[in-house]
Amino acid sequence: MTTTGEEHAGALGGPWWWARWRSAVLDIGLAAVSALECGAKGFGFAADAGIPAFVGVLFGVLAGSVLVVRRRWPIAVVLVSIAVMPAQMGFLMIVVGLYTLAASELPRRIIGALAAMSQVGMLIVTFVWLRQGVDQGDLQFGDWFVPFGAITTSLGMTAPPLLLGLYVGARRRLMESLRERADSLERELQLLAERAEERAEWARGEERTRIAREMHDVVAHRVSLMVVHAAALQAVARKDPEKAVKNAALVGDMGRQALTELREMLGVLRATDGLAARRPVVPLAAVGAAAAAAASRAVEDERAPAEGPCLEELDELIGQSAAAGMVVDLSVEGDVRGYPPEVEQTAYRVVQEALTNVHKHAAGAKTHVRLAHRVAEIAMQVENEPPPEAASASSARLPSGGNGLVGMKERVAALGGVFVSGPTDAGGFRVSAVIPAA
Numbered sequence: 001m002t003t004t005g006e007e008h009a010g011a012l013g014g015p016w017w018w019a020r021w022r023s024a025v026l027d028i029g030l031a032a033v034s035a036l037e038c039g040a041k042g043f044g045f046a047a048d049a050g051i052p053a054f055v056g057v058l059f060g061v062l063a064g065s066v067l068v069v070r071r072r073w074p075i076a077v078v079l080v081s082i083a084v085m086p087a088q089m090g091f092l093m094i095v096v097g098l099y100t101l102a103a104s105e106l107p108r109r110i111i112g113a114l115a116a117m118s119q120v121g122m123l124i125v126t127f128v129w130l131r132q133g134v135d136q137g138d139l140q141f142g143d144w145f146v147p148f149g150a151i152t153t154s155l156g157m158t159a160p161p162l163l164l165g166l167y168v169g170a171r172r173r174l175m176e177s178l179r180e181r182a183d184s185l186e187r188e189l190q191l192l193a194e195r196a197e198e199r200a201e202w203a204r205g206e207e208r209t210r211i212a213r214e215m216h217d218v219v220a221h222r223v224s225l226m227v228v229h230a231a232a233l234q235a236v237a238r239k240d241p242e243k244a245v246k247n248a249a250l251v252g253d254m255g256r257q258a259l260t261e262l263r264e265m266l267g268v269l270r271a272t273d274g275l276a277a278r279r280p281v282v283p284l285a286a287v288g289a290a291a292a293a294a295a296s297r298a299v300e301d302e303r304a305p306a307e308g309p310c311l312e313e314l315d316e317l318i319g320q321s322a323a324a325g326m327v328v329d330l331s332v333e334g335d336v337r338g339y340p341p342e343v344e345q346t347a348y349r350v351v352q353e354a355l356t357n358v359h360k361h362a363a364g365a366k367t368h369v370r371l372a373h374r375v376a377e378i379a380m381q382v383e384n385e386p387p388p389e390a391a392s393a394s395s396a397r398l399p400s401g402g403n404g405l406v407g408m409k410e411r412v413a414a415l416g417g418v419f420v421s422g423p424t425d426a427g428g429f430r431v432s433a434v435i436p437a438a
Helices: 005-011 021-048 053-069 075-083 091-101 108-136 145-236 242-276 285-303 313-323 341-361 404-414
Strands: 328-331 367-373 377-384 418-423 429-436
Touching: 005 429, 021 091, 021 418, 053 075, 053 091, 075 091, 075 108, 091 108, 108 145, 145 242, 145 341, 145 404, 242 313, 242 404, 285 367, 285 418, 313 328, 313 367, 341 377, 341 404, 341 429, 404 429
Parallel strands: 328 367
Antiparallel strands: 367 377, 377 429, 418 429
8 A cells, every 4th residue: 555745754653664553553463364364274275285284274374474565565465365366265365455456556557457367366266166066066056156156256356345445545646636735835825925024024125225215315404404504603693693593593493394304204104013013913824825915015005105295395495405505596397287296205305315415515506406397207407516615515514424316316216217417517516317207
């Protein structure tokens, strides 16, 4: 008989070729019963063959003991049963051997050939034994009984164990196939769970990057303007108290605006963390591909950008830079229209970061901001002239982390746009971006 790989893995521990001790005890018990049967038949075989009785008994015991290897060599058991059939012994062996053979993984043609040999052998032996009984007067039946009894006996001894073995073998193979499919599905679900976890980790990384960009834009711009105004306040505090008071008010307004934006951003983060904490944990291996897709959609929903600034606030942004002493020129081309929130937010942040860089690296330089509304896209350009020799970025002592241009490029590229930045021939710096309107 064959056993599944799971049985071997989960119940391995029997002696020799047996997977379990229970199987070994069963086969040894069947072999002992078969040895007793064949040994008892050995007396008659020894008398008919004219050999000592102990030889016939020993031959029968050895032949019947072959059942102990039925799981290992089922063909050998069937062949031995066919060989001892003329001695009218091995009936248990033929029944158990045919069942084991039919339930094994051997090719059907081999099983059919051995079953046919067993049936023919049983038919011949039964026919001869019945004929002898009728001729000797031991059986009081007509001649019709001999072929009828031979056919009935041969079919009764070979057909039931053969059919039962075929059924058990087919059922075992079906169960093994179902188990393999279940294992395969479990592996697929595990793979889906791992991919969902990887996607969630990637989404968390993207969210951290987005939050870092937002924090950089909010803090860098507002604080840069506050530092510029503080430097101007220090310079004119004694000479022009009225202007100093005005600059101090601007510093306070910008600080409050920065705090407001930071609170809004932290509020979104707390709300997201609270939602994640309240969400029940369900193993992905138990819900399947549909749940994995739902989890991925939920991650994408959480990654949706929060509401931010829009293009209508550009005038206020430029006014703040102008109040800090920058000369800013704004020009708008095309018909002003609405865009998706992420497009307007990205366009606003590009202009904001470009102005922040002017405050940091080209204080006092005249800056031109151009905004073009086109059919399928929106274009923006921020270009500053060379700063005056008297002004320098060091006077305001504004640090630079080098992440501004990288953040702008990532924002624009995420929407399928194009971002270009670099120095101009005149000694200034230019930042250009084109973002699809859809």
